[in-house]
Amino acid sequence: MxxxxxxxxxxxxxxxxxxxxxxxxxxxxxxxxxxxxxxxxxxxxxxxxxxxxxxxxxxxxxGPDRADQLSSVAAAVTAVVALWLTYRSYNSFTKSNTTEEQSGGTAAPGPENPGESEHG
Known part of the structure; x- marks a missing residue:
């Protein structure tokens, strides 16, 4: 050959x-x-x-040595991204709960709720 x-x-x-x-x-x-x-x-x-x-x-x-080092770096980056996404998810969840508590859990009457009228 x-x-x-x-x-x-x-x-x-x-x-x-x-x-x-x-x-x-x-x-x-x-x-x-x-x-x-x-x-x-x-x-x-x-x-x-x-x-x-x-x-x-x-x-x-x-090669195996560099691939091992690269996978360690990739795992660290993935962990940081997962932490950031978890934090964002937690913030959006707490904001939605706070918004519901402030509005009393009911929506205001208007065009979004056609069953309710202002003449009541």
Whole structure:
């Protein structure tokens, strides 16, 4: 065998070329068959496969040590985002409860409540 090696910087170029070739092949196939674009499910599965392929290639290009460090950083960022979303959710929940208590739990009569009238 000739022992062809692929450097890490070449991987994104090769993946992009593969995606472009696959897309061109699918477009040609759809034109020949005369049908429209594939269904939502097929597109979602295809996108998921591309994401998995990209992640696998990315981790392989990084190597196990760098991938481990990157996953630790990603976990820390995810924890901070989850904490922020939890805080926002808690604030919106307490604001909605405070608003209900101040209005007495009933809505004011008007166009929003057509069953109630001002002539009462």
């Amino acid at each position: 000739s022992g062809v090696e692929v450097d890490a910087w070449q991987i994104p170029i090769l993946v992009t070329a593969a995606v472009v070739l696959l897309e061109a092949g699918f477009n040609l196939l759809l034109r020949v068959r005369g049908s429209g674009p594939p269904s939502q499910r097929v597109r979602t599965i295809g996108f998921g496969l591309l994401v998995v392929l990209t992640v696998i290639i990315f981790v392989a290009a990084l």
